[in-house]
Amino acid sequence: MHRIYVHPLPVRIWHWINAVACVMLVLTGVQIRYVGLVDVVPFRIAVVVHNWIGFVLIANFFVWFFFYLFSDKIRVYHPELNPIKYYRGNLRQLLYYGYGIFKGAPNPHHVSVYRKFNPLQSMTYQIIMLILLPIQCFTGILLWDLKRFSGMVAFFGGVRVVDTVHVLIFTVFVFYILFHAYLGTLGRTPSEKFKAMFNGFEEVEEGESADGTE
Secondary structure, three states: OEEEEOOOHHHHHHHHHHHHHHHHHHHHHHHHHOOOOOOOOOHHHHHHHHHHHHHHHHHHHHHHHHHHHOOHHHHHOOOOOOHHHHHHHHHHHHHHHHOHHHHOOOOOOOOOOOOOOOHHHHHHHHHHHHHHHHHHHHHHHHHHOOOOOHHHHHHOOOHHHHHHHHHHHHHHHHHHHHHHHHHOOOOOOOOHHHHHHHHOEEEEOOOOOOOOOO
């Protein structure tokens, strides 16, 4: 085994800000949605905290977006432009998570500096970060000030439509957070992946080079 540095400090800072913000948004969102049923803090405080953390999440998104857009780290999402190989990798990873892992089969993905995500992770993260999160932030801004954005809210079908979209994506994020945390326990030890997101280092087999080749 040897260690490689695959999680730069800016990525780790972004990751943990995002993680804490998402959990706080879920908790305050539940209280706002089910007012009277869930009353951990006063409703007004829950709304204020939810709004401010939402703006933190939006700012953090742009940190992530520009960091990857203007650095060579964008390669971790697109290490190669080969659609056939990419979707085959997705299938292999699905078979591993759904069957192979329970039989003790080795993970088909080997972590390296520019291949830290397996194809399934890469696809999922891009859907989350480039589609669902922007829509969630956009609908959240509309709901934040309905008077100011009344024309836009009406254009998209009214408050009920905007709120429904916001809640549906909220539900997706709840399951995503739980599943993401579960997948984080699937390293050689349950804590290995979590430690890597603090110190930046992943352990790889001796036969693997820093670029993921054998």
